[in-house]
Amino acid sequence: MPDTTGGHDRETAAIAGMSDPSETLHYEMNRRGGSPVLVGRAAEMAALQAAFGAVGQGGPAALLIGGEAGVGKTRLISEFAAEARAAGARVLIGGCLELGADGLPFGPFTAMLRDLVREIGADELIGLLPGSDRAVRELARLLPELAGGQPAGDSAGPLHSAGEARARLFEEFLTLLERLAVAQPLVLVVEDAHWADRSSRDLIAFLIGYQRALANVLIAVTFRSDELHRTHPLRPLLAELTRIDWVERTELPRLSRGQAEELAAAVLGGFADRALTDRLYERAEGNPLFTEELLACPDGCALIPDSLADLLQQVVRRLPEDTQEVLRIASAASGATSPTLLARVTGKTEDELTAAIRPAVTGNVLVTTTDGYGFRHALIREAVHEDLLPGEHSQVHTKFALAIDADAALVGDGRADMEKAHHWYAAHNTTWALISAWQASMQASRSVAHAERLVLLARVLELWDQVPDAAERVGADHVRVLEESAAAARDAGEHKRGLAFTESALAELDELTDPVRVALLLSERHMFHRELGMPETLEDLDRALSLVPEELDKKARTRLLLAASHFGCHEGGPHFRERANEALRFAREAGDRDAEAQALAMLAVIEAGPLGVAEPGSETFRLSAQARAIAQQVGAYQSIIKLVIYESHLLCGVGEYERAAMVAREGIADAERHGLARTRGAFLAINVAEPLLYLGRWDEALDVAERALDLAPPWSTRCSLSILSGSIALARGDTATAARLAAASREMLAGVRYEDQKNLPQAVLDIGLALATEGPAAAVAVATEALHEYDLSGSSSRYVWPVLVIAAAVARQASGEAAESLLCRLRTLAEKQDVCGPVQRAWQLSYQAVDPRADDDAAADPAARLAAADAAVAAWEAIDQPYPAALALVGAAQVALAGGPSGRVAAAARLRRAAPLADRLGARPLSDQIAALLAQAAGPATGQGTGARQDRLGLTGREIEVLRLVTAGQSNREIAAALFISPKTASVHVSNILAKLGAATRTEAAARAHALRLLDAAEGSR
């Protein structure tokens, strides 16, 4: 890693050693360095050390360090880096460079990878990665030399969406860090993020956001806070990051007067006189860089320059003319420049160049780094560059562009196109700026740098009219550039701009001469409208299809058909089925397996109809399985994941919980295979956790949810997982946790579009929570409010039934007008609900058991009421849902008890069935209620509880499972793998178990488990 602060002396000496001694002597007088000691910064160093300590403990930690230019951000980081290295850490530093709006995509990360390859070698780096081939192809997007000349990216598979390719690259990078951090702690530093390109900003956000998945990695980001104007793109990122728990933002202040004096003394090697330090502080105001530069003035700063830029220019102007000339040229380069490139551009031999540069190195203006020569501080480069005359400016950039054009190897692999685009543009050479921007946009596309690609394409469009033969020059017409721009905008998520490009392209085309292009653009426009939340119509797609009949272009028609049937497949109808069938036929004729899988998937959805209900073995499942098999064969991940989500959702809807969880788990494994475990896999966790919840495997469901939450998934995933975990906490009587989770998900839902599958489970949780904490009347109020807020008439009955049941239950417990009118409203809704499949049937029966007045006859007849309650019990038992079954049993017992002493036996029988269910779930409030009712059923004298907990020392079912593995001698990692939980969770379980058993070690715990026969007992209760 280049060290840009201390330690120049060695390098300087090395260079000086090669030179003519008399010259060395001459410059020796001017030679200067910074302060050998770090002045102040105790608090900041402590913060870095604390964060480093925190990651050592397994927690995530990231620091955002702002401060003006020259205040000492780099110095602070280097001092800390040296300490961390001494403590055994690996430090990766990548700096962002000022390259205008067209920053090299992923610049800092490419630099880190390059340094890493230099340090450990490409082979070792590749060896660190699982699924090396794919991983290497991905990482080669950042560092092409990694792939040894092969094209970057996963070119083998079928069309991957751009977002997917990028997600995969991000995950591979994360995995690399994870692997590196196994052997030693890792410190990752991104310097000068105010210049970061958008791709780098995205990757920073990703790494910090997913940092919980990274043990032993500290992330630090520095930036010039004084340059963050109101619309600076780094601002929103900083705001987003500071909201994360483990992220801390600090602002590096200038030095105090005392510290500035200390700095002066350190630089001068003794105390400076008072007058000088006063003047110094007055001018430099505690900025260390300014202080150092002033101290370097030979005249003791008699002539005080107006600004730091002037000061820095003065420093440079004191160097020999030849040296200044080289510096002016070097100032046009982006970052450090190799001696060979600098020699070419200056027209010198390398020896001449070394001689010319020597005074700049001695004078501490330039420093040598592994990449070549670089300015000691970016401000010096800026000052020198500003000093260039306009004519000189273009000339210098032209020289760079020509040199790189003649020999691309002069800059890093994959950088030549971007560098040329930058230099030609800066040189105001319109023709070559246009051509090179076009070429660089292709390179950006390979690097999945969509935003940069968009910037470059926008430049091509901007320059287009100024270059008479632009189309011939780039080999593409204007519309093609617009189409590419629209695609880049789509990939970069800039839908408004994408729509504008599409409209412009459409305006330039004539559908009579170019029907296919027009049609595809219409389909794009439809997609942009949808993404922008504009009213969706089928008009564009219909017109597109009419423009491209089969005989004109089958492939394009297939694409259009898929788009059209996708749009309407949930509504169903013969129209969409026809289109999907046609797409299927074309795909098969053309041997396009990916399209075939998509068409089959669409047909599956259409088959399930607008209610979205299908049983295993139905046509929907047959089609879906067929589609999934094909998608698996060709590695069409998009299709696989959609199908997996869809199938598990359907299975869960019809009570096939085991299978639903299994399918979703397979999906997670697929996501892992495709390098997308964190981004795409986390969503699937919902579809694993939900059926587990229903099956009463609550600990497992919680583990899955927690593991997914560790990956910091998008808000919608987090929201569903929060609701799910909250409802388990509530059922277990942990109202504090339930309230916290409910509040979290409620906040996430505020202000976003209503969705049955989120808002309604939230309502159920809120009602239950109100009942537990404030009683029935409050719960009635919450339920009434929910019904008032949501118009449930158009909602899916799958999500409405649970609301109706809990609302009816609380209304029955409360009394008074509000409860009555709520019941009235519920009855109307209940009558209108669909009852598709066994789960909805069970809900309906529960509803009828809770509110029998919906049926007059039953209300009058206690036997019929008991029968209704028992029917609900049977329905829940049939689909293996223990918790609702236990609730229904309690409901039945209450009905029986209401019939007077004669009902006691019937009540006790049902309660005794309910008790083990509630106990096993750890649903304490329900266990307590059962115990109380049993006492009532037994008559006034006895009060024996059956809520009696099993004699397992309070170990939960999950803990027993973990204990079994501990006893078998497995490590936390092995336990995690076996139980599909994170190692962290496994370790939490183990420490809880040790505590409950009063054991100090795992061996002791195992011995105790044997002695107490805990595992034998648990076997029977499983």
Ligand SMILES: Nc1ncnc2c1ncn2[C@@H]1O[C@H](COP(=O)(O)OP(=O)(O)O)[C@@H](O)[C@H]1O
């Ligand atoms: N606390 C400090 N003690 C001693 N020297 C410092 C201190 N802070 C900065 N410097 C020196 O001031 C100069 C500018 O600091 P640098 O870290 O490059 O600033 P920044 O990265 O914030 O722009 C460097 O030469 C550095 O060594």
Ligand SMILES: [Mg+2]
């Ligand atoms: Mg710096």
